[in-house]
Amino acid sequence: MLENFNEIKVETPVDKIIRQIRSLITSGQLNSGDRLPPERKLAEKLGVSRTHVRDAIRKLEFYGILKTLPQSGTVVSGMGITALEGLITDVLKLEKTDFSSLVETRVILETNGARLAAERRTPEDIIQIEKALIAYEKKVRLNQTAVEEDLMFHLKIAEASKNAVLKSLMLIITPDIVKSFIQYKVCDENEIEDKVIKEHEEILEHIVNGDGEAASQAMKKHLKDVFEFGKSL
Amino acid sequence: MLENFNEIKVETPVDKIIRQIRSLITSGQLNSGDRLPPERKLAEKLGVSRTHVRDAIRKLEFYGILKTLPQSGTVVSGMGITALEGLITDVLKLEKTDFSSLVETRVILETNGARLAAERRTPEDIIQIEKALIAYEKKVRLNQTAVEEDLMFHLKIAEASKNAVLKSLMLIITPDIVKSFIQYKVCDENEIEDKVIKEHEEILEHIVNGDGEAASQAMKKHLKDVFEFGKSL
DNA sequence: ACCAATTAATTGGTCAACCAATTTTAGTCC
DNA sequence: GGACTAAAATTGGTTGACCAATTAATTGGT
Numbered sequence: 001m002l003e004n005f006n007e008i009k010v011e012t013p014v015d016k017i018i019r020q021i022r023s024l025i026t027s028g029q030l031n032s033g034d035r036l037p038p039e040r041k042l043a044e045k046l047g048v049s050r051t052h053v054r055d056a057i058r059k060l061e062f063y064g065i066l067k068t069l070p071q072s073g074t075v076v077s078g079m080g081i082t083a084l085e086g087l088i089t090d091v092l093k094l095e096k097t098d099f100s101s102l103v104e105t106r107v108i109l110e111t112n113g114a115r116l117a118a119e120r121r122t123p124e125d126i127i128q129i130e131k132a133l134i135a136y137e138k139k140v141r142l143n144q145t146a147v148e149e150d151l152m153f154h155l156k157i158a159e160a161s162k163n164a165v166l167k168s169l170m171l172i173i174t175p176d177i178v179k180s181f182i183q184y185k186v187c188d189e190n191e192i193e194d195k196v197i198k199e200h201e202e203i204l205e206h207i208v209n210g211d212g213e214a215a216s217q218a219m220k221k222h223l224k225d226v227f228e229f230g231k232s233l
Numbered sequence: 234m235l236e237n238f239n240e241i242k243v244e245t246p247v248d249k250i251i252r253q254i255r256s257l258i259t260s261g262q263l264n265s266g267d268r269l270p271p272e273r274k275l276a277e278k279l280g281v282s283r284t285h286v287r288d289a290i291r292k293l294e295f296y297g298i299l300k301t302l303p304q305s306g307t308v309v310s311g312m313g314i315t316a317l318e319g320l321i322t323d324v325l326k327l328e329k330t331d332f333s334s335l336v337e338t339r340v341i342l343e344t345n346g347a348r349l350a351a352e353r354r355t356p357e358d359i360i361q362i363e364k365a366l367i368a369y370e371k372k373v374r375l376n377q378t379a380v381e382e383d384l385m386f387h388l389k390i391a392e393a394s395k396n397a398v399l400k401s402l403m404l405i406i407t408p409d410i411v412k413s414f415i416q417y418k419v420c421d422e423n424e425i426e427d428k429v430i431k432e433h434e435e436i437l438e439h440i441v442n443g444d445g446e447a448a449s450q451a452m453k454k455h456l457k458d459v460f461e462f463g464k465s466l
Numbered sequence: 467a468c469c470a471a472t473t474a475a476t477t478g479g480t481c482a483a484c485c486a487a488t489t490t491t492a493g494t495c496c
Numbered sequence: 497g498g499a500c501t502a503a504a505a506t507t508g509g510t511t512g513a514c515c516a517a518t519t520a521a522t523t524g525g526t
Binding site for chain 2: 506507508509
């Protein structure tokens with residue numbers, strides 16, 4: 001009975017301010033290049049502490065929406081109002097991603113990453129990937145959870161793709177993947193983990209051989225298996 | 234001659250702290266799940282103000298590396314040391330992405346986004362995409378720069394893909410794309426912009442028809458043209 | 467009347483102190 | 497001796513004041 005009251009979302013002061021700033025921008029009162037009102041004025045107008053305003057500005061600055069110049073002011077940078085409307089509302093809610101979207105996107109990133117890795121990997125890359133694979137196998141043999149080691153294998157492949165953006169995006173969604181893994185209790189049984197090791201080895205083999213298409217397909221199959229296992233729970 | 238001195242990078246206090254925390258984690262002194270030393274102790278130990286420590290913690294919290302529990306403490310959450318090493322150093326430097334990686338990744342995201350959009354688009358999605366296309370055309374006809382409107386078209390497609398993560402990642406790299414556009418002065422000539430409009434229309438047509446593969450290919454060609462144009466400058 | 471330099475006001479950055487909630491500790495009662 | 501309670505210490509959250517750099521205004525000279 002008490003559970004009904006758990007879902008109320010506490011809107012932090014910072015979120016409120018972000019919403020206000022967003023409305024300022026989307027309503028056209030603030031255009032790209034304009035200077036934001038000073039922190040003090042904003043704080044007074046919104047009825048909150050300046051610290052909260054600063055936190056909100058920092059948060060927006062993270063996503064390249066605002067640019068604050070020391071001792072000068074904060075300006076609206078980057079793109080204009082059009083895309084901002086979607087950006088502010090959506091990017092900040094990245095945690096509310098559904099499992100299927102997450103996996104779907106991961107498949108896209110990783111299959112392409114594997115293909116590029118096969119084409120561009122250096123001898124050093126192969127060593128790194130092998131090391132990650134062995135570390136994973138070791139943990140599994142000890143019956144310990146090896147989520148981190150598993151993802152490390154995938155990250156090393158992304159690294160071998162020599163595409164910094166691709167790797168960064170992988171890193172961005174990685175925490176969410178870990179969360180999902182824990183939530184759905186994926187990879188808790190030894191049966192599936194043996195399969196994972198075999199598939200990892202296959203992917204690595206294709207990368208070593210420089211066969212991009214095969215590596216991509218192997219990765220696709222591998223992730224499909226993991227996904228299917230997750231759904232079956 | 235004076236230009237030589239411009240490249241010195243001012244290392245802000247916050248960056249210094251992040252580096253210190255990183256070393257604490259990577260050196261194994263802090264493992265996943267461990268509680269971070271209290272802010273006051275950290276501030277004293279590092280010889281900086283507590284505000285800076287808090288800023289650093291917030292920054293790390295953004296990427297899911299730390300999780301701070303009010304009135305309780307800050308814990309190392311998410312993944313363990315292995316991946317963190319790469320994450321902290323790389324994700325924070327997302328702006329240092331080369332143009333080719335950016336475009337390559339964009340092609341990956343957008344071709345797949347177009348395919349999914351063709352498969353899942355609703356009538357409302359089509360209206361939105363059309364609206365964005367018309368807005369772009371309008372701006373071009375007036376001989377005004379329409380970078381935002383161009384990207385809006387692409388974002389609406391990402392929205393129609395019904396994959397929130399994919400859209401979020403698009404939004405994340407969008408500011409960098411805008412930056413590159415400005416830097417390389419892409420899309421400044423009318424000739425190329427007419428071509429862009431035609432290609433946009435073709436992509437939309439395939440999405441309307443529900444032909445995922447054709448939409449994906451059209452998007453690939455479209456982005457390839459833009460990329461080639463950028464390289465030729 | 468215009469321009470330059472100096473001054474005043476405003477800006478974001480920084481800090482130390484305070485607050486409420488939590489956790490730990492000590493004490494007391496059974 | 498163990499369990500529970502209350503108080504003390506510790507935690508992150510919040511605030512207002514202060515600082516240095518920047519910008520705007522004023523003033524003085526030409």
